[in-house]
Amino acid sequence: MAKFREIPVNNITRNPFKLIGEDWGLVSAAKDDGCNMMTISWGGVGIMWNKPVAFTFIRPQRYTFSLLENEEYFALSFFDEKYRDALSFCGSKSGRDFDKVKETGLTALYDEKAPYFEEAKLVLICRKLYGQALGEEHITDPDSVLKFYNGDDYHKMFISEIVKVLKNED
Numbered sequence: 001m002a003k004f005r006e007i008p009v010n011n012i013t014r015n016p017f018k019l020i021g022e023d024w025g026l027v028s029a030a031k032d033d034g035c036n037m038m039t040i041s042w043g044g045v046g047i048m049w050n051k052p053v054a055f056t057f058i059r060p061q062r063y064t065f066s067l068l069e070n071e072e073y074f075a076l077s078f079f080d081e082k083y084r085d086a087l088s089f090c091g092s093k094s095g096r097d098f099d100k101v102k103e104t105g106l107t108a109l110y111d112e113k114a115p116y117f118e119e120a121k122l123v124l125i126c127r128k129l130y131g132q133a134l135g136e137e138h139i140t141d142p143d144s145v146l147k148f149y150n151g152d153d154y155h156k157m158f159i160s161e162i163v164k165v166l167k168n169e170d
């Protein structure tokens with residue numbers, strides 16, 4: 001059984017560029033009969049409205065997107081390298097077609113109604129504060145529009161308060 005300890009947000013020592021961009025994370029949210037999760041490697045952490053926040057960018061076609069729209073809370077979970085295969089699975093298969101908890105063998109735990117994973121090393125429990133879809137008219141770098149979008153798949157940015165940080169001390 002993992003030993004999670006709540007730590008202050010300022011005690012996070014992991015480099016967010018590596019943590020999010022290279023190690024990747026799972027965004028997880030509750031659904032009627034459990035939870036679903038998807039891999040992310042874009043996003044960030046910082047301060048907004050004097051609160052510690054996480055920035056996530058989710059495309060509307062993701063199954064997780066529909067869950068995030070309904071839920072007030074979600075979690076961001078970060079893992080050791082040995083879970084790379086599970087993260088690859090969660091980043092290439094949809095919860096519409098698979099029970100990803102079952103398929104990956106990860107163990108869902110719940111906090112503030114947000115599901116997270118016993119196998120994670122670091123967990124951010126997040127409460128949504130703001131959500132807005134990116135739009136072509138606001139993107140000042142035309143190359144990014146061409147490179148990343150087809151016209152109807154602009155990410156929605158969620159700014160969410162980090163209400164709890166859990167560190168796995170196992």
Ligand SMILES: Cc1cc2nc3c(=O)[nH]c(=O)nc-3n(C[C@H](O)[C@H](O)[C@H](O)COP(=O)(O)O)c2cc1C
Nearest residue numbers: 038039040041042058059062063064091093094095
């Ligand atoms: C490394 C990696 C990073 C990803 N980052 C994001 C991301 O930041 N935002 C996003 O919308 N999709 C991202 N994806 C794609 C989703 O994880 C993927 O489409 C997933 O299958 C969606 O699952 P769902 O339909 O169960 O929500 C990423 C995929 C991988 C492999």
